Amino acid sequence: MPGFELIGSGHYVPGPPITNAALARVMDTSDEWIYQRSGIRQRHFAPEGVGASDMGVEAAKRALENANLEAKDVDYIVFATMTPDYIFPGSAALLGAKLGIPGVPALDIRQQCAAMLFGLQIIDGLVQSGAAKTILFVGAEAHAGFMPWTAWDVLMGESDRELTQEERDKANEHRALAVLFGDGAGALIFRATERDAGLRGMKLYSDGRFAELLYVPGGGFRTRPYWKEHHYGEQAYVPRMDGRELFRFAVTKLPRAAKDLLKEKDLTGDGVDVFIAHQANLRINEYIRDHLKVPREKMPMNIDRFGNTSAGTIPILVDELHRAGTLKKGQLNMMLALGAGVHWGCALVRW
Numbered sequence: 001m002p003g004f005e006l007i008g009s010g011h012y013v014p015g016p017p018i019t020n021a022a023l024a025r026v027m028d029t030s031d032e033w034i035y036q037r038s039g040i041r042q043r044h045f046a047p048e049g050v051g052a053s054d055m056g057v058e059a060a061k062r063a064l065e066n067a068n069l070e071a072k073d074v075d076y077i078v079f080a081t082m083t084p085d086y087i088f089p090g091s092a093a094l095l096g097a098k099l100g101i102p103g104v105p106a107l108d109i110r111q112q113c114a115a116m117l118f119g120l121q122i123i124d125g126l127v128q129s130g131a132a133k134t135i136l137f138v139g140a141e142a143h144a145g146f147m148p149w150t151a152w153d154v155l156m157g158e159s160d161r162e163l164t165q166e167e168r169d170k171a172n173e174h175r176a177l178a179v180l181f182g183d184g185a186g187a188l189i190f191r192a193t194e195r196d197a198g199l200r201g202m203k204l205y206s207d208g209r210f211a212e213l214l215y216v217p218g219g220g221f222r223t224r225p226y227w228k229e230h231h232y233g234e235q236a237y238v239p240r241m242d243g244r245e246l247f248r249f250a251v252t253k254l255p256r257a258a259k260d261l262l263k264e265k266d267l268t269g270d271g272v273d274v275f276i277a278h279q280a281n282l283r284i285n286e287y288i289r290d291h292l293k294v295p296r297e298k299m300p301m302n303i304d305r306f307g308n309t310s311a312g313t314i315p316i317l318v319d320e321l322h323r324a325g326t327l328k329k330g331q332l333n334m335m336l337a338l339g340a341g342v343h344w345g346c347a348l349v350r351w
């Protein structure tokens with residue numbers, strides 16, 4: 001049975017890094033509060049007019065170059081984003097067109113921060129069935145469109161005008177959410193192989209009872225029309241998040257899933273070479289690491305530089321580790337993630 005292996009990776013983040021101090025220009029917050037609670041120092045934001053597919057294309061080009069391939073060598077695209085260019089259609093076909101490979105099947109998945117896990121399962125299915133041999137997986141997000149401030153000029157340091165109290169109040173209302181997210185894209189190219197590589201086990205869960213732990217209240221086809229005039233004033237385009245409950249969910253469900261998977265495979269944490277965790281919050285990952293007794297160096301993190309790029313975090317981290325030579329052929333690595341939905345789980349991948 002064929003497995004799959006990573007043959008190229010790339011990532012792209014837009015614009016200059018936006019520090020915590022810069023966020024304090026548009027909200028009442030501080031580097032100290034953000035760093036202590038989340039481990040984040042900076043993030044990037046997509047400029048007006050730049051969508052997830054645009055960032056995804058840049059990351060994909062870098063991955064193709066890294067793999068020494070041309071776009072036409074790709075025979076399947078899986079694109080994960082919770083911030084698509086349009087409400088519909090999804091961005092996967094746009095990505096294919098922008099890469100110059102119209103006609104190649106392009107699948108959109110919407111598993112938010114848990115997208116990489118679902119992606120691995122899809123990639124495994126595609127290679128096992130023989131439906132595809134060279135698969136481009138892209139996770140990209142343009143969260144800038146849901147940020148609760150309008151004073152982008154002040155945030156970017158292009159203006160030092162005083163904000164009105166209303167502007168500041170509106171941003172403050174969502175400051176616990178707004179400081180966590182950043183924009184960017186990661187692209188990974190997987191190829192079918194007869195080598196002993198690919199998905200080696202998985203624990204995967206979804207529970208829609210908790211959808212409102214993190215969701216966008218405005219828009220959606222349960223109302224007529226799907227966008228109402230009052231939504232703008234209510235900032236219904238900004239996601240609502242129960243941060244405490246999500247934190248609790250992550251630190252209970254993820255160690256449980258990891259322990260169950262290790263037990264099923266008759267392994268301990270020592271048998272795993274690298275733990276690649278979704279980058280939502282440094283504190284969540286430190287908790288998981290301590291709970292599983294994983295040494296610090298076995299769970300690399302980059303949230304300090306990018307914030308939470310949702311579907312982008314694991315592909316961006318994998319790209320950095322792949323290029324640094326940390327991920328080596330034959331290793332057994334574990335990926336862990338939890339995202340809005342709620343979707344969560346972990347996967348063992350033979351590299």
Ligand code: ACO
Nearest residue numbers: 029030033037113175176179243244246247280281339340
């Ligand atoms: N700056 C300064 N103060 C703030 C900020 C901010 N950005 N945000 C909130 N505060 C204040 C609050 O107003 C509150 O003040 P009060 O006590 O005077 O009322 C105080 O700080 C504590 O606020 P909480 O919201 O209770 O803060 P908490 O300690 O729970 O931390 C946080 C918030 C960081 C969001 C945390 O709950 C968390 O990380 N949760 C997980 C969220 C997450 O990972 N989401 C994404 C996962 S799913 C996915 O990745 C798609």
